[in-house]
Amino acid sequence: MSDAKTIAFVGLGSMGLPMATNLVKAGHRVRGFDMREAAMDALAAEGGERPASLAAACEGAGVLVLMVVNAAQARGVLIGAGALAALPEGAHVCLMATCPPDEVATLAAEVAAAGRVFVDCPVSGGVVGAKAGTLTIMAGAATPAFEAVAPVLRVMGDKLYHCGTEPGQGAAVKAINQLLCGVHLAAAGEAMALGQKAGVDTATLLEIVSGSAASSWMLKDRGPRMLMDEPPVTSAVDIFVKDLGIALAAGRAAGMGLPLAAAAHQMFLAESGAGNGALDDSKVVAAYRRLNGIG
Amino acid sequence: MSDAKTIAFVGLGSMGLPMATNLVKAGHRVRGFDMREAAMDALAAEGGERPASLAAACEGAGVLVLMVVNAAQARGVLIGAGALAALPEGAHVCLMATCPPDEVATLAAEVAAAGRVFVDCPVSGGVVGAKAGTLTIMAGAATPAFEAVAPVLRVMGDKLYHCGTEPGQGAAVKAINQLLCGVHLAAAGEAMALGQKAGVDTATLLEIVSGSAASSWMLKDRGPRMLMDEPPVTSAVDIFVKDLGIALAAGRAAGMGLPLAAAAHQMFLAESGAGNGALDDSKVVAAYRRLNGIG
Numbered sequence: 099m100s101d102a103k104t105i106a107f108v109g110l111g112s113m114g115l116p117m118a119t120n121l122v123k124a125g126h127r128v129r130g131f132d133m134r135e136a137a138m139d140a141l142a143a144e145g146g147e148r149p150a151s152l153a154a155a156c157e158g159a160g161v162l163v164l165m166v167v168n169a170a171q172a173r174g175v176l177i178g179a180g181a182l183a184a185l186p187e188g189a190h191v192c193l194m195a196t197c198p199p200d201e202v203a204t205l206a207a208e209v210a211a212a213g214r215v216f217v218d219c220p221v222s223g224g225v226v227g228a229k230a231g232t233l234t235i236m237a238g239a240a241t242p243a244f245e246a247v248a249p250v251l252r253v254m255g256d257k258l259y260h261c262g263t264e265p266g267q268g269a270a271v272k273a274i275n276q277l278l279c280g281v282h283l284a285a286a287g288e289a290m291a292l293g294q295k296a297g298v299d300t301a302t303l304l305e306i307v308s309g310s311a312a313s314s315w316m317l318k319d320r321g322p323r324m325l326m327d328e329p330p331v332t333s334a335v336d337i338f339v340k341d342l343g344i345a346l347a348a349g350r351a352a353g354m355g356l357p358l359a360a361a362a363h364q365m366f367l368a369e370s371g372a373g374n375g376a377l378d379d380s381k382v383v384a385a386y387r388r389l390n391g392i393g
Numbered sequence: 394m395s396d397a398k399t400i401a402f403v404g405l406g407s408m409g410l411p412m413a414t415n416l417v418k419a420g421h422r423v424r425g426f427d428m429r430e431a432a433m434d435a436l437a438a439e440g441g442e443r444p445a446s447l448a449a450a451c452e453g454a455g456v457l458v459l460m461v462v463n464a465a466q467a468r469g470v471l472i473g474a475g476a477l478a479a480l481p482e483g484a485h486v487c488l489m490a491t492c493p494p495d496e497v498a499t500l501a502a503e504v505a506a507a508g509r510v511f512v513d514c515p516v517s518g519g520v521v522g523a524k525a526g527t528l529t530i531m532a533g534a535a536t537p538a539f540e541a542v543a544p545v546l547r548v549m550g551d552k553l554y555h556c557g558t559e560p561g562q563g564a565a566v567k568a569i570n571q572l573l574c575g576v577h578l579a580a581a582g583e584a585m586a587l588g589q590k591a592g593v594d595t596a597t598l599l600e601i602v603s604g605s606a607a608s609s610w611m612l613k614d615r616g617p618r619m620l621m622d623e624p625p626v627t628s629a630v631d632i633f634v635k636d637l638g639i640a641l642a643a644g645r646a647a648g649m650g651l652p653l654a655a656a657a658h659q660m661f662l663a664e665s666g667a668g669n670g671a672l673d674d675s676k677v678v679a680a681y682r683r684l685n686g687i688g
Contacts, residue, residue: 267592
């Protein structure tokens, strides 16, 4: 491809690996780096390069993609492990992990001060979207930076939005997205637990509210799992402990009180504190049951 | 029609009038009663009967439908104004207004003690559903009572659910439906206000969250009106002051703490308290703006 770039891709997890693989398939030269050797082998098997070190991955690369767990890891890779210094001047750093907006803005300033170009571009859509190349990508970056990396981002996601010209604004939109997901999920738990306590048939209740103005994506997806004793884990309670925490951090940074997000966060924290952080996030309903003495 | 019944219908408001009209069109003998003469004239023009008094409407009727504003009005009609005594023994009383479950249960006991049969059957679907006969009807009643009135209810709604065998359980499901609607609407306001405070483009934000797992029926319906300075009034702030109040009353009666519903209720109360109770309920976003000093 004429716009093929050399891309250093750090973080080959359940989402990062398929995202990097899609870049390989689109004709880019992709150097995948991860702490786990097996993940690097997996990308190499798809046609990616297997760099000898993080610095080797970054040398000469036009784009560094960070699909790590959180802001601390992003900082560790860029500053602590030297990725930023190893990149060519003018290279683009695409931070695609979910991070608090103020920490993204701070990192962006450090990257700019080092003469590289920062693009804040977190994603939503999960593993399914990562594999299919149908992620939603929410970018906060100056327009020239956004336009420079857009062809690379469009390989990974088919819904690319330029949310604002400041780094941190993509992160803010992602945080707001998670705020809504988390509040809707906790609300579904509050509703289902109330139905149980009021003695109504909860399957009928779920059918009714799923088909009315009371419906949400989360209610329809997680509600049926709230009726199960041991739901399969598709996303863990602790993910919303983290993501609603980021939403509240986004509010704090913007100077904004968020009463619903704060209340919902407490229910996920309580469920995690009860020892169920690794269980399916639909288990937030169990926090409501314990709280109200529902057997 | 072979199952045509004589029906006394009290409360010919924006929903009651089209509901009663649908009963007339289905071949029932409908005696419409309302405090407003014009409403009674309107039903008579559709082929309904125009009783001389509430008592005259009830004499010999097999079913009394109550589509009044709240539980206090239902009690006033049944007990205060003598409708219960005027009904034949064994007649069915269908309470279709949105009321607190415990007050419904109390009324039901009084109706049963008087030798009439109570059916708790509130609706959702609004004026549009009332006109089209496509309401959702949530019934709490003993099975024989439910089955006796089901043919009449199916004229008004095409989604009829038997939520439980106790009066009050239909009201509980309706309360839970409104809990979800109210929390989702307040959450949309919280999200949009945070977006504004964080400086992101709110139209882009709304497009993103409306198309992701963050979506809800309320977000998609009310979100666009949150972007308007003066949204048209489709449902007022004070309706959610009332309905989330009923959800909290349902929780209190069941012995259930509802942190999200309580937090959402406060935002609607605040917006009403700021003098905007009659404005469109999407104005709950303005309470978040005032709270956080967003100009």
